[in-house]
Amino acid sequence: GAVVSQHPSRVICKSGTSVKIECRSLDFQATTMFWYRQFPKQSLMLMATSNEGSKATYEQGVEKDKFLINHASLTLSTLTVTSAHPEDSSFYICSARDRGGGGHYGYTFGSGTRLTVV
């Protein structure tokens, strides 16, 4: 089945630094990838939709200059948290939809990244 690899699984960084999270579709091409954030005891909240070769679409309330998304190829999307602050500490998870898929199906999730900003 479809596999999405997300790295790193856990990262601790100092306040003010930037952190890059990678999301790769291993055995399929993903024209669209999604980035979610989950705070403790909260829902998985969609942050942005990343389309290969074009700018990401951000959800309301998500700062595009703080959460930089790059989807340079059909198998890789990256999320960079710039100038991270403790309030950015959260669980970030990506999802990819198979290029051949559509509709309600075909969302495969990565294993997530636990970001802690100290």
Next chain:
Amino acid sequence: DQQVKQNSPSLSVQEGRISILNCDYTNSMFDYFLWYKKYPAEGPTFLISISSIKDKNEDGRFTVFLNKSAKHLSLHIVPSQPGDSAVYFCAASASGKSGGSYIPTFGRGTSLIVHP
């Protein structure tokens, strides 16, 4: 404003018994509903789904019931097994014909613990 609500953060069940996880939604545009299962340090994996044109979908030990008038769905696991212990996310999506994007909206999840 949460469009998909899972009001029980946790549920504890004895092995062999039935587990019932509940989910409510508010957006009438939703026409497809999904349940995902998540183990620690792993991403959610798709478990079972149901279209709004149905009221029940069964797959082995897992059955999802949909009550559209009440905007409520539930996941039944019978019999429950210790390996079912995980966080279960309810999700809902709206198709293009409903003016939606197909992207699922998630609830907060319910942590199920099945005791041996």
